[in-house]
Amino acid sequence: MKITKQAQQDARQLFRTCLVNGLLDENRVRQVIALLGEKKPRGYVAILTRLHRLVKLELARRTVRVENAVETSPAQVAAIQASLTKAYGPGLSFSYWINPALLGGVRIQVGSDLYDGSVKTRLEKLEQSF
Amino acid sequence: MEQLGIRWIELLAQTISFSLVLFVLWKLAYKPVFTMLEARKAKIADGIANADRIKAQLAQTEADRQKVLAEAGDLANKIVADARAAAARVTEQEAQKAIAGAEQIIAKAREAAAQERTATLTALKREVGRLVVQTTMTVTGKVLTADDQRRLTEETQSKIG
Secondary structure: OOOOHHHHHHHHHHHHHOEEOOEEOHHHHHHHHHHHHHHOOOOHHHHHHHHHHHHHHHHHHOEEEEEEOOOOOHHHHHHHHHHHHHHHOOOOEEEEEEOHHHOOOEEEEEOOEEEEOOHHHHHHHHHHHO | OHHHOOOHHHHHHHHHHHHHHHHHHHHHHHHHHHHHHHHHHHHHHHHHHHHHHHHHHHHHHHHHHHHHHHHHHHHHHHHHHHHHHHHHHHHHHHHHHHHHHHHHHHHHHHHHHHHHHHHHHHHHHHHHHHHHHHHHHHHHHHHOOHHHHHHHHHHHHHHOO
8 A cells, every 4th residue: 555645644643652661552552543534635545554553663663572582580671671661761561581592691672673682593603704 | 600500681581580589479478377377376365364253263163153053052041040949948838838737737627625625624624613512502402501691691691782
């Protein structure tokens, strides 16, 4: 679907209205979508498509996936959350996974940023260096 | 005189007739003969001179011929020497080319051998590395203690921000 510049601009404007203190407010998103569905302005499908993409990107940007070779202790969880909140700001969505394939260490992905301290990755880098 | 048998009149007549004969002979016989003999003598002298001149010319021609032959011989010797020198140069150049070609082939062979050796060493290194990493992966999960896991997590955490 071709999205016009006007639709992109409208979607960005609506997306900004969904932010509260720089964080995405789900209720506002729902309200905006309901309002668009109700009023159906010109090119509303394109606006919705673009808004959906912006919301998806924002959610991905604020989503943290923490993979650990062993179960992450509560103290470690608290420390990781504190560090990431300090670096990326509040409003992060955390998910924790146990991945024995990592062998050791932790792998943290925040949006497109990756902090990989796993033993598996280190060994792979070592293997590539040969 | 008469006693001697000389008679003056006959003597005078004979003298006159002898003089007449001598005069006639001188005018009509001796003088042309002498003239002819002189001419022939001059002609013979000319012939001898010509023969000498021709002989001298022949000698000069022979000398010139010998000189030309000598020069031709020298020139031929020079040409042969030049040809030999050129042939030697060409032979030397060809030999140098052959040597250069051989050296190039040897260099290429050495380079190929070095590349092959490097490739073999790299492949061996990779294989050893793969085996080491594989072995390490197999045993790492078993040998890492809780403290090690905590330290690794803290290490990653320290990289944030």
